[in-house]
Amino acid sequence: MKCQIVSIGDELLLGDTVNTNASWLGQVLAEHGVEVTQVHMISDNGLMIKQTLRRAMRESDLVITTGGLGPTHDDITKKTVAELFDVEMTIHEPTLKFIKKIFKQRNIPFSKSNYYQAEVPENCEVLFNKQGTAPGLWFEESDSRLAVLPGIPHEMKGLIETEVLPKIDALTDGITRRFAFHIKMAGVGESTLSDEIIGSLHDFLSDDLTVAYLPSPQANTLRINVQAKSEQEAMDKTRELKKYIYARADDMIIGEGKDMTLSEATGNILRENKLNISVAESCTGGLLANTITDTPGSSDYMMGGIVAYANSIKTEQLKVSEKDLKEYGAVSKQVALQMARGVATVMNSDIGVSTTGIAGPGGGTDEKPVGTVWIGFWSTNHHFALHIQLTKDRNINKQRTVAITLEMVRRIASGVETMPYGLKPHFA
Amino acid sequence: MKCQIVSIGDELLLGDTVNTNASWLGQVLAEHGVEVTQVHMISDNGLMIKQTLRRAMRESDLVITTGGLGPTHDDITKKTVAELFDVEMTIHEPTLKFIKKIFKQRNIPFSKSNYYQAEVPENCEVLFNKQGTAPGLWFEESDSRLAVLPGIPHEMKGLIETEVLPKIDALTDGITRRFAFHIKMAGVGESTLSDEIIGSLHDFLSDDLTVAYLPSPQANTLRINVQAKSEQEAMDKTRELKKYIYARADDMIIGEGKDMTLSEATGNILRENKLNISVAESCTGGLLANTITDTPGSSDYMMGGIVAYANSIKTEQLKVSEKDLKEYGAVSKQVALQMARGVATVMNSDIGVSTTGIAGPGGGTDEKPVGTVWIGFWSTNHHFALHIQLTKDRNINKQRTVAITLEMVRRIASGVETMPYGLKPHFA
Numbered sequence A, B: 001m002k003c004q005i006v007s008i009g010d011e012l013l014l015g016d017t018v019n020t021n022a023s024w025l026g027q028v029l030a031e032h033g034v035e036v037t038q039v040h041m042i043s044d045n046g047l048m049i050k051q052t053l054r055r056a057m058r059e060s061d062l063v064i065t066t067g068g069l070g071p072t073h074d075d076i077t078k079k080t081v082a083e084l085f086d087v088e089m090t091i092h093e094p095t096l097k098f099i100k101k102i103f104k105q106r107n108i109p110f111s112k113s114n115y116y117q118a119e120v121p122e123n124c125e126v127l128f129n130k131q132g133t134a135p136g137l138w139f140e141e142s143d144s145r146l147a148v149l150p151g152i153p154h155e156m157k158g159l160i161e162t163e164v165l166p167k168i169d170a171l172t173d174g175i176t177r178r179f180a181f182h183i184k185m186a187g188v189g190e191s192t193l194s195d196e197i198i199g200s201l202h203d204f205l206s207d208d209l210t211v212a213y214l215p216s217p218q219a220n221t222l223r224i225n226v227q228a229k230s231e232q233e234a235m236d237k238t239r240e241l242k243k244y245i246y247a248r249a250d251d252m253i254i255g256e257g258k259d260m261t262l263s264e265a266t267g268n269i270l271r272e273n274k275l276n277i278s279v280a281e282s283c284t285g286g287l288l289a290n291t292i293t294d295t296p297g298s299s300d301y302m303m304g305g306i307v308a309y310a311n312s313i314k315t316e317q318l319k320v321s322e323k324d325l326k327e328y329g330a331v332s333k334q335v336a337l338q339m340a341r342g343v344a345t346v347m348n349s350d351i352g353v354s355t356t357g358i359a360g361p362g363g364g365t366d367e368k369p370v371g372t373v374w375i376g377f378w379s380t381n382h383h384f385a386l387h388i389q390l391t392k393d394r395n396i397n398k399q400r401t402v403a404i405t406l407e408m409v410r411r412i413a414s415g416v417e418t419m420p421y422g423l424k425p426h427f428a
Helices: A020-031 A046-059 A077-085 A093-105 A112-117 A153-172 A190-198 A231-252 A262-272 A287-293 A311-316 A322-328 A333-347 A394-414 B020-031 B046-059 B077-085 B093-106 B112-116 B153-172 B190-197 B231-252 B262-272 B287-293 B311-318 B322-328 B333-347 B394-414
Strands: A002-008 A035-042 A062-066 A089-091 A119-121 A125-127 A136-141 A144-149 A177-185 A209-214 A220-228 A253-256 A277-281 A302-308 A351-357 A372-378 A383-389 B002-008 B035-042 B062-066 B089-091 B119-121 B125-127 B136-141 B144-149 B177-185 B209-214 B220-228 B253-256 B277-281 B302-308 B351-357 B372-378 B383-389
Touching: A002 A020, A002 A046, A020 A035, A020 A062, A020 A153, A020 A177, A035 A046, A046 A062, A046 A077, A046 A144, A062 A153, A077 A089, A077 A119, A077 A136, A077 A144, A093 A112, A112 A119, A112 B190, A119 A136, A125 A153, A136 A153, A144 A153, A177 A231, A190 A209, A190 A220, A190 A231, A209 A231, A220 A231, A231 A253, A253 A262, A262 A287, A262 A394, A277 A287, A277 A333, A287 A302, A287 A394, A287 B287, A302 A311, A302 A333, A302 B311, A311 A322, A311 B302, A311 B333, A322 A333, A333 A351, A333 A372, A333 A383, A333 B311, A351 A394, A372 A394, A383 A394, B002 B020, B002 B046, B020 B035, B020 B062, B020 B153, B035 B046, B046 B062, B046 B077, B046 B144, B062 B153, B077 B089, B077 B119, B077 B136, B077 B144, B093 B112, B119 B136, B125 B153, B136 B153, B144 B153, B177 B231, B190 B209, B190 B220, B190 B231, B209 B231, B220 B231, B231 B253, B253 B262, B262 B287, B262 B394, B277 B287, B277 B333, B287 B302, B287 B394, B302 B311, B302 B333, B311 B322, B311 B333, B322 B333, B333 B351, B333 B372, B333 B383, B351 B394, B372 B394, B383 B394
Parallel strands: A002 A035, A002 A062, A062 A144, A277 A302, A277 A351, B002 B035, B002 B062, B062 B144, B277 B302, B277 B351
Antiparallel strands: A035 B035, A089 A119, A125 A136, A136 A144, A177 A220, A177 A253, A209 A220, A302 B302, A351 A372, A372 A383, B089 B119, B125 B136, B136 B144, B177 B220, B177 B253, B209 B220, B351 B372, B372 B383
């Protein structure tokens, strides 16, 4: 099954928005046996939209558009599609009712442009959008299908998952398609992982079975692609390869599945071991607590955190010694160790972790340049700190510090003895 | 000057790579008066590349391709372009010399596939690539120009900046081009903003002067596009429109510029007024502190925060009354008010804010469904809470709560009397 994606919006061509929708669609569709042959990014221009859709529907079995369904006058996708098929617009009552409900709940007056959101071309099947005011539209015309979806990523993804994929699965049932398995690994660099830890996988691979490394700040993904007729066949074909990868990289594998995060993996281990945690953050400024609490159900093991940006918070709330703070500075092994113990004491948690560093862009010295970070760990059995030297980029430094901290916790709670990136623990 | 971008590579269609090259090009080209009318993402397929390039060159003044210039067998862009123009390949000696030097420096044997990297179609002008082994290619044929560039982002960007932009600037010198101004507004929905607050801008607009609303979780952007010969002329042409927008929406305008964030705008007002702030977070779980500290220099006004996930942290660290916690529940006006005052007291800050709510997906009740959130504010002059009803989505609920909290702080610190989204303050 061949598909073309049409991403609509001036903001895409001006570069104000990066087209992450297209790459997400490419991945998901490939997993459901659909080959994306082209992506078109075009402006909110009626003539251009019509030309592109007409050609794309002639050339492929499925066309998916995203964008241009908002309530403002520059959003013209819906009207243009009605013109393309030469049909009238009609009000979709369930959508109108739903939109009115949303506005009532949020105490916002219902305006004329919102009413327009409930209008749909009369030849479409409505894909009900539970997460927003723009319904998705599904058309079957000639030998092709057209899905018209909003550009807001979570609304588009919701409609793909609940409405569009079931239609695709029904159309591709029983044919050979592509399956993907994702193995996630943390605390290791991509090239170390591929060159040294896992090494050549040549003997396992073929045209039907390939692998790709996908790096990301929290965890590297090893994706296995396999051609098969069913999920069972796909699993059978990849069994030996997966066994080999686990034998080589067991300690750093945090879990499987495209959506598995380091936060979730660490949380699962804490929950299994009936451990709870609290965090004391300086340089990460709340990102560590936020990453932990992004995982639903994290209140099972997350007690809370203290963001100690000012030094007075470190001494008063976290009981860091004023003398040590003065002698060694806020970014030091001593302060990291005391922050970790302090937060665990104050919050009465099994584990306390801490971050203190120079996130940048300013604040560096010759001795402690931007990117210098100490991470602390405290539990009744362990008390140590890790030292890392990161980049000049504030956001990257915050993200990497959080990733290393979570992987440190995951490894200790799992009984793994090596630290992420082979870092050496420093003791008091 | 009209341009089409052709991004070549299977990895783009499979979604393994997000096409950040296209958005970067869109921004840079717009700033140099070039309008990107279409972006095509296509696979490493000779026929597809030729078809797409032929059409794009017919339709526009400039075509830029990225990708498919590597040494491996799946990279066929260069060979395909030679076929398109029906010319032979020839060795580019300076590139060959440069590649051999790189390999010698890195102690890598020079192989046949590397020799191929120095071959170029005989009708091209070579754009010398100082950062890699694939030279850029420049063609002028019929009435159009074609730039063939590598897909590796820093190589592509280097070639654009040193080789392609000077050619574009020479072509567009003194001609009318497009300028963009961004006005950012917070605490208001996109449709309320466009329909009620700002209303029709019809009298100001023309083919040369258009506006677009770009919604985002933190702040809506109103982008003004104007055709002009210089920045001064662009400013003159937009003066009346901007004056009108400011007159209509002054209270909700947080600043100008594409990169202005709500966090930065709020921080600037706090710094100007010599106010500092601390935050007590339950449902936002650290995202509020993290958003504030994402802004460099935020240590000027950010004291710190307490993430009070467990109820014991609320009573012990934030001095929330145990009785009220039991009587009204953690998600209540009383607890929000006490958390805000508590964190300001404990951290000795001018302003304390708090968030408590049911982020979801679980934990809702009939009386307090998922998405119920209370936000607290405390300063010596103000003590109140806002009540909002959000969605079923955990991440959206966290993000919206943070956006409303920051905008609430910005408005109070700016002396604005209305609250975001017209919310009514609830007092103790």
